[in-house]
Amino acid sequence: MTLSIGIDVGSGVIKTALFREEEGNSEWLARYDARIRQRDAYQLVEESIDEVTRQAGLKRGDIHYIATTGEGENVKSATGHFYSMTTHARGALYLNPEARAVLDIGALNGRAINMDERGKVLNYRMTSQCASGSGQFLENIARYLGISQDEIGELSQQSTNPEPVSSICAVLAETDVINMVSRSIPPSDILRGIHESMADRLAKLLKAIGAQGVVMMTGGLALDTGLVKAMQDSLAKHKMAATIASHPDSLFAGAIGAALWGGFRYEKLKERGLLPKAS
Amino acid sequence: MRTFIGIDLGSTTTKAVLMDENQAVLGRGITNSRSNYDVAAAVCKQEAKIGARFTLFKNALGSGGGAEILLEDLERNFRLEQFLSELNQLEQTCENYLDHPRFKDMKSALREALGAVFRQIETEAPAIYAPEADRKSDFFRDIAGSRFMDIAERIGRESGISFESLLNIYDKSIIDVESLVHSDEVVSRQLMNGLSRALKELEGVEVSEADAQAALKKVIDLELEETYVVGTGYGRVRLPFPKEHIRSEILCHGLGAHMMFPGTRTVLDIGGQDTKGIQVDENGIVVNFQMNDRCAAGCGRYLGYIADEMKIGLHELGPIAMKATKTTRINSTCTVFAGAELRDRLALGENRADILAGLHRAIMLRAMSILSRSGGVTDQFTFTGGVAKNESAVNELRKLIRENYGELTINISDESIYTGALGGAAFAYRAV
Numbered sequence: 001m002t003l004s005i006g007i008d009v010g011s012g013v014i015k016t017a018l019f020r021e022e023e024g025n026s027e028w029l030a031r032y033d034a035r036i037r038q039r040d041a042y043q044l045v046e047e048s049i050d051e052v053t054r055q056a057g058l059k060r061g062d063i064h065y066i067a068t069t070g071e072g073e074n075v076k077s078a079t080g081h082f083y084s085m086t087t088h089a090r091g092a093l094y095l096n097p098e099a100r101a102v103l104d105i106g107a108l109n110g111r112a113i114n115m116d117e118r119g120k121v122l123n124y125r126m127t128s129q130c131a132s133g134s135g136q137f138l139e140n141i142a143r144y145l146g147i148s149q150d151e152i153g154e155l156s157q158q159s160t161n162p163e164p165v166s167s168i169c170a171v172l173a174e175t176d177v178i179n180m181v182s183r184s185i186p187p188s189d190i191l192r193g194i195h196e197s198m199a200d201r202l203a204k205l206l207k208a209i210g211a212q213g214v215v216m217m218t219g220g221l222a223l224d225t226g227l228v229k230a231m232q233d234s235l236a237k238h239k240m241a242a243t244i245a246s247h248p249d250s251l252f253a254g255a256i257g258a259a260l261w262g263g264f265r266y267e268k269l270k271e272r273g274l275l276p277k278a279s
Numbered sequence: 280m281r282t283f284i285g286i287d288l289g290s291t292t293t294k295a296v297l298m299d300e301n302q303a304v305l306g307r308g309i310t311n312s313r314s315n316y317d318v319a320a321a322v323c324k325q326e327a328k329i330g331a332r333f334t335l336f337k338n339a340l341g342s343g344g345g346a347e348i349l350l351e352d353l354e355r356n357f358r359l360e361q362f363l364s365e366l367n368q369l370e371q372t373c374e375n376y377l378d379h380p381r382f383k384d385m386k387s388a389l390r391e392a393l394g395a396v397f398r399q400i401e402t403e404a405p406a407i408y409a410p411e412a413d414r415k416s417d418f419f420r421d422i423a424g425s426r427f428m429d430i431a432e433r434i435g436r437e438s439g440i441s442f443e444s445l446l447n448i449y450d451k452s453i454i455d456v457e458s459l460v461h462s463d464e465v466v467s468r469q470l471m472n473g474l475s476r477a478l479k480e481l482e483g484v485e486v487s488e489a490d491a492q493a494a495l496k497k498v499i500d501l502e503l504e505e506t507y508v509v510g511t512g513y514g515r516v517r518l519p520f521p522k523e524h525i526r527s528e529i530l531c532h533g534l535g536a537h538m539m540f541p542g543t544r545t546v547l548d549i550g551g552q553d554t555k556g557i558q559v560d561e562n563g564i565v566v567n568f569q570m571n572d573r574c575a576a577g578c579g580r581y582l583g584y585i586a587d588e589m590k591i592g593l594h595e596l597g598p599i600a601m602k603a604t605k606t607t608r609i610n611s612t613c614t615v616f617a618g619a620e621l622r623d624r625l626a627l628g629e630n631r632a633d634i635l636a637g638l639h640r641a642i643m644l645r646a647m648s649i650l651s652r653s654g655g656v657t658d659q660f661t662f663t664g665g666v667a668k669n670e671s672a673v674n675e676l677r678k679l680i681r682e683n684y685g686e687l688t689i690n691i692s693d694e695s696i697y698t699g700a701l702g703g704a705a706f707a708y709r710a711v
Contacts, residue, residue, distance in 0.1 A: 011619060108615060108616065129611075129612050130574075130612070130613045131614075131615035131616060134615075136615060137615075168573070169573050169575050169614075170575075170613075170614070170615050171584050171614045171615065172290075172573055172574070172575050172580060175290050175513075176573075178314050181314070182314060
């Protein structure tokens with residue numbers, strides 16, 4: 001039996017998952033997600049570890065492997081660190097065994113990852129240089145429109161006349177939105193327009209890596225039903241041989257992948273008698 | 280008298296310049312932009328007229344006999360009058376919001392708390408406008424807002440009223456108060472009251488009370504006819520002007536820079552949301568230009584975002600960056616990523632001033648690439664826009680100009696924020 005914790009340190013949210021691995025069966029025992037806001041991320045990581053162990057009725061000493069991913073390279077109490085590509089691929093496969101590609105949209109970045117049926121990363125592409133179309137960006141837009149995060153998806157899908165937008169700078173979005181509002185464009189059309197422009201950009205990423213089959217959306221924006229719908233429409237429009245899937249636990253994909261890879265590495269080390277000291 | 284007005288509706292501030300028949304600038308006005316462009320234009324036009332009345336009053340008084348002291352004091356006291364009357368409006372508006380069913384159960388407690396907050400701001404007001412007092416902003420929204428937050432937080436703690444409720448009432452009310460434009464009558468009264476206050480507290484002024492009052496009354500009664508108004512700026516699409524009264528920002532900035540510095544051949548304007556490189560000929564006519572596409576990296580909002588990240592005022596950035604011992608190299612282009620990089624670097628214990636110097640250099644590097652795409656930099660070079668007030672940004676720009684183009688004359692005017700409006704006023708003059 002192996003107990004492992006995966007921690008996905010994002011720029012907006014820290015996701016933590018605790019797994020028990022026994023004879024090839026992985027059991028997800030506990031989870032926790034915390035928004036960083038203005039707090040110290042490393043302190044929040046420690047709190048998250050305490051929280052999931054508490055939920056599972058365990059102590060820190062019981063945990064065999066603590067794996068970080070994302071921006072968690074410098075977490076002191078971690079046993080090891082895994083790259084985001086590998087953890088998201090593994091996590092997506094856990095949530096949906098059919099998945100052959102991942103589309104991870106976090107607070108600042110979007111990422112498309114191609115993988116095989118065992119979760120091995122074949123190739124990937126990232127948006128870089130610009131935060132437009134990221135989670136943070138969409139959050140700002142919602143704030144300017146005075147609507148909450150969980151209303152975005154539904155509103156977007158009510159749109160009858162999407163307002164076309166070219167890519168909007170995440171920082172200058174406020175004035176663009178003010179201008180749209182002053183032209184009396186309803187929030188639903190603004191949101192759908194933004195979803196469509198994001199989806200077209202992300203579809204290009206998927207095209208670039210040659211994604212085929214089921215594409216699993218991971219990260220915070222996988223829960224935005226409006227974006228998921230826009231993604232599906234965009235793939236159909238571009239006649240791509242891929243379908244979009246999401247999962248209620250998509251937010252945890254990175255943390256799940258880290259926990260599973262951590263447990264796997266622990267088993268391997270154990271076989272070779274090279275066990276690390278659990279912290 | 281006939282006047283010609285240019286209005287520059289920017290993304291952050293709206294500026295107006297008022298000229299007389301001899302193309303002499305009589306008054307300048309500035310206000311914070313708001314979602315209602317008509318109001319923003321009307322408010323800054325009124326401000327420019329106020330500025331013009333001050334100039335005319337100054338000319339009427341002549342020099343000597345303590346006239347300068349009187350003028351300075353009049354202006355301060357007028358601003359205080361203006362502040363108090365807007366504060367009064369804000370209080371009234373807040374009171375009205377208390378009738379909202381949401382506040383039904385706590386109405387009297389909220390009323391008491393609000394009253395306490397406003398009495399406190401009123402008490403502080405004379406100190407805010409005292410001689411030599413340092414104000415972080417001249418806009419009512421900023422001054423009243425920051426005082427309201429501080430005091431409401433304290434009073435909320437003491438009385439157990441939720442700060443969020445007070446803030447919510449304030450947020451709703453300030454929008455209403457900001458959409459009001461003061462009528463000429465109100466302004467006249469404020470000017471006269473300001474003069475009475477000034478005369479009360481002044482010594483060493485030889486101008487008699489009766490003379491001063493008569494002179495000011497005469498200036499107030501003078502009709503400033505809006506002979507022609509030209510609008511320009513970011514709000515282009517939605518500018519509250521008829522089509523034939525709109526000129527492009529590029530033309531206005533080119534002409535405005537030429538009027539301030541006739542030797543200008545290259546203009547760099549860094550505004551809130553765009554950066555322009557403009558080449559002009561000897562008459563101030565634009566021959567080539569380049570603008571950044573809608574991206575905050577390389578314009579004023581970049582620094583605004585950084586200031587917000589660090590929880591300091593925009594005007595504090597430059598002075599801190601000037602203390603740098605070296606310039607940190609910033610790797611991110613995007614404003615949001617630069618903000619994240621700033622956080623990471625601070626967390627690693629790097630020097631704050633050095634990072635800030637690096638961020639100022641980053642914005643200027645973007646500006647340099649726009650300049651080179653617009654046709655390079657030719658002597659004389661004029662730097663305009665809000666960022667020209669930031670000494671660290673100017674410092675980095677001078678270095679980059681020297682490295683890339685050698686020794687050139689670099690013009691920066693204290694009034695550079697009015698460049699676009701000045702060009703607009705000149706076009707208004709030419710249109711008649």
